[in-house]
Amino acid sequence: MRKYCLECDWQVSTADGYTEKEVSEAAIDHFVETGHTVDSLRLPPPVLRQN
Numbered sequence: 001m002r003k004y005c006l007e008c009d010w011q012v013s014t015a016d017g018y019t020e021k022e023v024s025e026a027a028i029d030h031f032v033e034t035g036h037t038v039d040s041l042r043l044p045p046p047v048l049r050q051n
């Protein structure tokens with residue numbers, strides 16, 4: 001899971017060695033501190049199928 005800010009270059013990812021809990025808490029901290037909107041992305045990205 002990766003979380004990233006829509007308003008600045010902030011991001012944190014489980015790929016960097018953080019747990020999902022730590023990623024979530026970091027995202028909340030960033031929102032509280034800056035008021036920025038943080039969006040999330042699951043890793044790996046979902047595979048879209050067309051039927």
Ligand SMILES: [Zn+2]
Nearest residue numbers: 005008010036
């Ligand atoms: Zn930000």
